[in-house]
Amino acid sequence: MVVELASSHPGFADPVYRARRNDIAALALNYRPGTPIPAAEYTAQEHEIWAVVSRELAVKHDRYATAEYLEGAARLGLPRDRIPQLEEVSLALEPLTGFRYVPAAGLVPLRDFYGVLADGLFHSTQYIRHHSVPFYTPEPDVIHEVIGHANALAHDRYAALYRLAGAAARRVESEEALEFVSKVFWFTLEFGVMRERGELRAYGAGILSSYGEIEEFRGMDIRPLDVAAMGTTHYDITKYQDVLFQADSLQHLEDVVGDFWATCDDDSIAKLVATAV
């Protein structure tokens, strides 16, 4: 297994890091559903990246994360001093909300990634970012997948929203409708923000796993929660997200986005697209 990295990737010119990436990707390729997720032998340096980032993020979460995300984090109790194995995360999560982790070697096709959320399965990368820039990653690494997503998946109400997104991805047939569903996921479960106790807080995994973005989101272009707008707004994954959509509360998110995912089909999405232009 050879993992391709862009020439701008912090680990591009580091042969040791590239060999690690290939080894870790091979673990996912060898994984068989129903068996334990193969353990990655992380180095002391890799555990240290997790420890540094996880400590800093925990401080920021107290200030910027929603109450339910913090509740999920408290229930899950991720280690702060070392990278947990995905199997360990999965075993801790399953009794809480039924979600389990599945290792992914790289990018998973949209329909598979989202579809299996309906079954309570979450595809996750297993590698960690390059040590030269511990607070930055150009792609989702284990810090994003576990600190960002598992803490949310440990709360029943967020877990229910992930399942609904999965059911929607399975229900729609056209690629356009699938992309619309995935964009709504992007602007909510990845980059969603919410009014809470008079201030703006984040519940999206992309914000809550990004040391830089978490300090910036309150200053972004904050728009009202609107499914048609989210499903048709363009985004660039390589930059900080400058357009964010705000729910008034978790109940509001469930009413607007949860209901959309629970009921949408190709026709209803085509109508939403027509109203958005």
Ligand SMILES: [Fe+2]
């Ligand atoms: Fe993510």
